[in-house]
Amino acid sequence: MSTQVLMPALSPTMTEGKLAKWHVKVGDEVKSGQVICEIETDKATMEVEAVDEGTVAKILVEEGTEGVAVNTPICVLAGEGEDASTAAASAAAPPSGGHDATPPPGGNAAKADVPNTEGKPKAEMAPQPVAAPAAAPAPEPEWKGGTQHITVREALREAMAAEMRADESVFLMGEEVAQYQGAYKISQGLLEEFGAKRVIDTPITEHGFAGLGVGAAFGGLKPIVEFMTFNFAMQAIDQIINSAAKTHYMSGGQMTCPIVFRGPNGAASRVAAQHSQCYASWYAHVPGLRVLAPWSAADAKGLLRAAIRDPNPVIFLENEILYGQSFDVPEDPDFVLPIGKAKIERAGKDVTIVAFSIMVGKALQAAEELAKIGIDAEVINLRSLRPFDTETIVESVKKTNRLVSCEEGWPFAGIGSELSALMMEHAFDWLDAPVKRVAGLDVPLPYAANLEKMALPQSSHIVEAARAVCNR
Amino acid sequence: MAKPATKPKDDPSPAKAKSPPNLGDNSVSPDELQAHYRDMLLIRRFEERAGQLYGMGLIGGFCHLYIGQEAVVVGMQANVRDKDAVITSYRDHGHMLACGMDPKGVMAELTGRSGGYSKGKGGSMHMFSREKSFYGGHGIVGAQVPIGTGLAFAHKYKGNQNVSLTYFGDGSANQGQVYEAMNMAALWKLPVVYIIENNRYGMGTSVERASATTELYRHGEAFGIPGERVDGMDVLAVRAAGEKAIEHARSGQGPYILEMQTYRYRGHSMSDPAKYRTKEEVDKFRNERDPIEHIRKRLLDAKIVDEAALKAVDTEIRKIVNDAAEFSQHSPEPDPSELWTDILVEA
DSSP states (O other): OOEEEEOOOSSTTOOEEEEEEESOOTTOEEOTTOEEEEEEOSSOEEEEEOSSOEEEEEESSOTTEEEEETTOEEEEEEOTTOOHHHHHHGGGSOOOGGGOOOOOOTTHHHHSOOOOTTOOOGGGGOSOOSSOOOOOOOOOOOOOSOEEEEEHHHHHHHHHHHHHHHOTTEEEEETTSSTTOOTTSTTTTHHHHHOTTTEEEOOSOHHHHHHHHHHHHHTTOEEEEEOSSTTGGGGGHHIIIIIIITHHHHTTTOOOOOOEEEEEOBOOSSOOGGGOBOOHHHHHTOTTOEEEOOOSHHHHHHHHHHHHHSSSOEEEEEOGGGTTOEEEEEOOTTOOOOTTOOEEEEOOSSEEEEEOTHHHHHHHHHHHHHHHTTOOEEEEEOOEEETTOHHHHHHHHHHHOOEEEEOSSOSTTSHHHHHHHHHHHHSGGGOSSOOEEEOOOSSOOOSSHHHHHHHSOOHHHHHHHHHHHTTO | OOSOSOOOTTSOOHHHHSOOSSOSOTTOOHHHHHHHHHHHHHHHHHHHHHHHHHHTTSSOSOOOOOTTOHHHHHHHHTTOOTTOEEEEOSOOHHHHHHTTOOHHHHHHHHTTOTTSTTTTSSOTTOOOBTTTTEEEEOOSTTTHHHHHHHHHHHHHHHTOOOOEEEEEETTGGGOHHHHHHHHHHHHTTOOEEEEEEEOSEETTEEHHHHOSSOOGGGTTGGGTOOEEEEETTOHHHHHHHHHHHHHHHHTTSOOEEEEEEOOOSSOSSTTOOOTTSOHHHHHHHHHHOOHHHHHHHHHHHTTSSOHHHHHHHHHHHHHHHHHHHHHHHHSOOOOGGGGGSSSSOOO
């Protein structure tokens, strides 16, 4: 059987080229891998190798020909035992077998229908959904029974211990988590209870141990990787995003990466710019991750247990200043929180204040101040940044018609920016004032006590913002 | 292709018990030698066809061919057990075939079709098979090395006797995370074999221009990791070195480095005209060192097979590759709904 050799593309963008030189002539035997000709474009010259074996029956494009379109037949090979002249005669017939030049499948993806997640007619779907559709989280049950008053630190420790007792495949690794008992004492006592096999001190090599954790998760374990702070996770961010977040998708759902990356995020106190940064919007940007940011001890315990059980990579943003603060936590041994559900910490009717992590406490303080001047603020604790509980916020804005967002991170492209955009899309008609953002100043965090205080958002800033949107 | 017909060395097969005629190497049987020939030839023909489909515009983006390097993966995989983990970089088609993955599924992933291993969502550099313990296919230079070390960590944690074969190139060999991973592997005695496929060029930069010391097998010395340089164009040399290294890792002695001296005949990727090396250099390897020709000659010289038998192998492989190419063009593109699936595992 004869086969046609087609003009190949040297790159995805090449459409035509020059057939510079033939290395074979009619009658030559050609073997797989043998160079048969040279092709030139404005960028490169490349040799073309034969894939099929046979005898050159006819050269269809002479050497020196310019502007030969990709996929044009350039020569005919006669198969074994075939008469070369017959093969040449049949050159006009469609190419055979694997040479079938089915048109490349380009361009279709752009036309693909975007899933209609909002029940609107297709014509209105021009703006794509901002996030992949997520299953609605199960409603948060009422936890009966007593509560214990514990610190965020103890809550995190209890969450890890409970999950490690329940599941042998859960282990903790990070810098100083074992013998030193944790740089911030979160893992105190865990080495004693679970042993060195499951509580592992790592060298100070974030990129390496984050990647090692991802491999362990691919291999069927459930690692908890502690970063001494999230500032150091920048060294590991390639493994977190390119390996952990994307592999489930890139494998067509075959691979899973059940891993928790946790540690303190945001400003601590007087440690200057390299050790004081909020990564909330960085990670919340990435499909394939879950991003949680607890405020209270109950958030910390309930969400960390959920994070460890979750089959996906989870970024768990803690806050060093909150570690020593105490809160009531349900004593129920099964206490766990749903991922993706914000919590209304204080109900109010005049303005909605949305915050996460340490800013929730500042928002609640602001609400007390606002109450004194007759403004009844509703404070929402986001708890989860991806998935994002847009519904709870929209419902609140429908009631208050005003929104203030609070975060410690920089304002540009921050969580508040996203929140503002979401309100434009989902609550535009309900807003009586533009959304106001309270955020860290757009500067690297300074060391000097006075400057640091000026750069970080305080409850007074929230009060001012709330008054502004309420015109009071 | 099934896993190479060879069995693990601690499981003597009947084929091995036969006394091998004139092979000059008592550890390999005629059947095994034929299997290696066939496995290498499959990779070669598969890659040639992939190059052709790329030229026809049926494969997009990046496409890194393994032509010339076939002896490395075939020789190493001759030593693996079922659940040993395998992980590599983006030059991964050969590894997938050697792990026993279906050529149809691999080729259909290259063409971005729903019948591909990743349903068309990963492409040439991102394919996986849990069933065959193949963990990718990684597009970031060096990223697979900590991950492969983590797979070894998981094996040790679970207390099984499996190892992780972590492949990377001479280009990756200077990445920081590689040394972070090697340190932990040695520190914790993890069962990992690092296989450095030194094909002499990281894209267009030769090893001499990229590495302060070019003895890559010694790059684990700072961590006390033993290393060995191997003729990566000789499948039997690879196999013998692999046996030793894997045994070292499996028996709890920690990591081992094998530097495979090999050569890629094609450019770094399809769009690389490879102007950084001479035609004479490429021709010298193709004509004098080709791993497949080498075994072909051995099979003929030792009279294990005749030309007709080799021709039959050739025909069989041609059919497998044709079927794969055919499948990869007729498998439908992924359904638009696939755009939104597999982002998260919904618990």
